[in-house]
Amino acid sequence: MNHLIHDSIFDSAARTPDAEALVYGAQHCTYRTLAGQVTAMAALLLARGLQPGERVAVYMEKRIENVAAMFGASAAGCVFVPVNPLLKPDQVAYILADCSVRLLVTTPERLAQLAPVLAACPALQAVLVTEGALASTPAGTSGPQVLEWNALQAPPAGHLPHRRIDTDMAAILYTSGSTGAPKGVVLSHRNMVAGAASVADYLGMTASDRLLAVLPLSFDYGLSQLTTAFLRGASVVLMNYLFPKDIVAAVREHRITGLAAVPPLWIALARLAWPADTSLRFITNSGGAMPVVTVEALQQALPHTAIFLMYGLTEAFRSTYLPPSEVARRPGSIGRAIPNAEVLVVRPDGTLCDADEPGELVHRGALVALGYWNDTARTALRFRPAPGQDPALPLPEMAVWSGDTVRRDAEGFLYFVGRSDEMIKVSGYRISPTEVESVLHASGLVSEVAVFGVDDATLGQAIVAVAVADPGLVDRAALLAECKRRLPAYMVPAQIVLRTEALPRNPNGKIDRNLLRHTLQTG
Known part of the structure; x- marks a missing residue:
C-alpha cells in the first residue's frame, strides 16, 4: 500500500513499466521513464543538500518536466509548490519568498521574466531550468545558481531520501486570501493519497483510462488528474489548450475517457459538436455550479458519458459529488460526501441543522489540510474542532469550516446557497x-x-x-x-x-x- 504521494508512480512502474504515464505533444513517457526522471530529480535535490520539508517550486506550463519535478521533490522528502503559470513575476516572487523556496524549476523564458524580482527571494539557492538554460539566462544576472535540466541525466549516487511519513507535508498550494495576500494551503501525503483514492473510487477509474489534463496543475482539481491516474496506472495527456474546439479534437485524437473542467469551460464545450462515437466514459465539474441548461446540453451531446457534478475547496481537496444517476433527478445539487469524508451542515453554534435549514458546510476526515503556511490567525478561522465531539477527547479532531452556506434535503443531498465572505x-x-x-x-x-x-x-x-x-x-x-x-x-x-x-x-x-x-x- 502506498503511503506517500510519489509511491503511486513507482508502484505503477513496478506493475506495468511500459504502460504510458504521460503524453505531452509528440512525447510519450512510460511509467518506467517517469519513475527514472522522478528518481533523478530527487537525487539532484539530495545532492544539493535540501533538507526534509524544504520547498521546491515549479513554475511552468504543463509538461513532463513539470510533473517529474513535483513528484521528484516529494521523493526526496521535500515539499513541492506548484505555481500557476498565469501569475506575473511579482506574484510569483511573493510565493517564493512566503514559503522560503530553496529551488525553483522553470523555463528559460520564465527565468528571464523573473530575473528582476528574484532579489526579493533571499532563500532561493538555485534555479533548475529546462533546455537551453545557460544560453537564455540574462548576462550578468546575479543571485541563485542556474542549473540545466540535463543535470538530471547523471544524478550522483549515495544520497538516500529523507524518511517521511504520511502526516508530513507534501505540497503547498497557493490560493487567494481574503486579506489580499495569497495563502498557502499545506497538504500532507495523507491528504493527497486519501483524496486520490476517494476520487478514483467513485469515478471507477482503471489502468485503461486516459485523462486529458486541461486545468492548471497548481489548482487542486487539476493536480488530482495526475494523482488519481498514477494511483490506478492510467495515462494523462497534458494539454495547454488554446480554444475549446482544441479540447474536442484532443479527446478524439488521444481516445480520452475522462475530462475535468470548470463551469465556464463546460459552457463553451456544450455549444460545440461532439462526435457520436466519443471515447469519453465520464466528465467531471468542480470550481463552481454548472448551470442546469449546460448539464442538459452536455447530456444531449454526450448521451453515453457519465456526468459527475462535484464540490470542493482547496483546504479539503474535494467534499461532495453527485452520482450520474441523480443528475437529472436533483438539478442544482452538489451531492453527498465523497468516500472517506463526512460533510456536516451546522448552525453558528456548531449544532447540526435540520433538513432544508441553511447552515455552514463543515468537512471532516482524512482530506482536511494542515492549515495555511505560516499563518496561524487565518488557520484558526478556517480550521477548527469538528462539531459534536465527545468532550472527554483530549485532542480534538480538526475540521474545515468552509464559509459556504448549504442546505441538506431530507434524503441527505446538499445544495449550495452562497458564500459568507467577499471572495x-x-x-x-x-x-x-x-x-x-x-x-x-x-x-x-x-x-x-x-x-x-x-x-x-x-x-x-x-x-x-x-x-x-x-x-x-x-x-x-x-x-x-x-x-x-x-x-x-x-x-x-x-x-x-x-x-x-x-x-x-x-x-x-x-x-x-x-x-x-x-x-x-x-x-
Whole structure:
C-alpha cells in the first residue's frame, strides 16, 4: 500500500513499466521513464543538500518536466509548490519568498521574466531550468545558481531520501486570501493519497483510462488528474489548450475517457459538436455550479458519458459529488460526501441543522489540510474542532469550516446557497477583492476603489471595480491596461466604473461593497 504521494508512480512502474504515464505533444513517457526522471530529480535535490520539508517550486506550463519535478521533490522528502503559470513575476516572487523556496524549476523564458524580482527571494539557492538554460539566462544576472535540466541525466549516487511519513507535508498550494495576500494551503501525503483514492473510487477509474489534463496543475482539481491516474496506472495527456474546439479534437485524437473542467469551460464545450462515437466514459465539474441548461446540453451531446457534478475547496481537496444517476433527478445539487469524508451542515453554534435549514458546510476526515503556511490567525478561522465531539477527547479532531452556506434535503443531498465572505469565484479561481484593489491603488490613478463579484452566466462571477478618479485625467482604458500588466487574465476586472464622489461606507467605516453591488445591478 502506498503511503506517500510519489509511491503511486513507482508502484505503477513496478506493475506495468511500459504502460504510458504521460503524453505531452509528440512525447510519450512510460511509467518506467517517469519513475527514472522522478528518481533523478530527487537525487539532484539530495545532492544539493535540501533538507526534509524544504520547498521546491515549479513554475511552468504543463509538461513532463513539470510533473517529474513535483513528484521528484516529494521523493526526496521535500515539499513541492506548484505555481500557476498565469501569475506575473511579482506574484510569483511573493510565493517564493512566503514559503522560503530553496529551488525553483522553470523555463528559460520564465527565468528571464523573473530575473528582476528574484532579489526579493533571499532563500532561493538555485534555479533548475529546462533546455537551453545557460544560453537564455540574462548576462550578468546575479543571485541563485542556474542549473540545466540535463543535470538530471547523471544524478550522483549515495544520497538516500529523507524518511517521511504520511502526516508530513507534501505540497503547498497557493490560493487567494481574503486579506489580499495569497495563502498557502499545506497538504500532507495523507491528504493527497486519501483524496486520490476517494476520487478514483467513485469515478471507477482503471489502468485503461486516459485523462486529458486541461486545468492548471497548481489548482487542486487539476493536480488530482495526475494523482488519481498514477494511483490506478492510467495515462494523462497534458494539454495547454488554446480554444475549446482544441479540447474536442484532443479527446478524439488521444481516445480520452475522462475530462475535468470548470463551469465556464463546460459552457463553451456544450455549444460545440461532439462526435457520436466519443471515447469519453465520464466528465467531471468542480470550481463552481454548472448551470442546469449546460448539464442538459452536455447530456444531449454526450448521451453515453457519465456526468459527475462535484464540490470542493482547496483546504479539503474535494467534499461532495453527485452520482450520474441523480443528475437529472436533483438539478442544482452538489451531492453527498465523497468516500472517506463526512460533510456536516451546522448552525453558528456548531449544532447540526435540520433538513432544508441553511447552515455552514463543515468537512471532516482524512482530506482536511494542515492549515495555511505560516499563518496561524487565518488557520484558526478556517480550521477548527469538528462539531459534536465527545468532550472527554483530549485532542480534538480538526475540521474545515468552509464559509459556504448549504442546505441538506431530507434524503441527505446538499445544495449550495452562497458564500459568507467577499471572495470572488471566476472560472473556478478564488480571487481576493483586496488583491485587485491593491493593484489599482498602486497605479496612482485612483483615490478610492472597491472590487466585488457579480453573477455571470458564463464565468460564475465577473469582477467589477468601482473607482474614484478625476475623469478628466484618468480613463477606463488606462486602468484596464494597468490591471493587464500586473494581473493574470482571470483577475482582470470585466467592468470598471469611474466615479467622482467618495464611495459609500458601512457603519464600521469600511467601503460598502454590498451597497455598490446593489446600486450597480439595479441601475
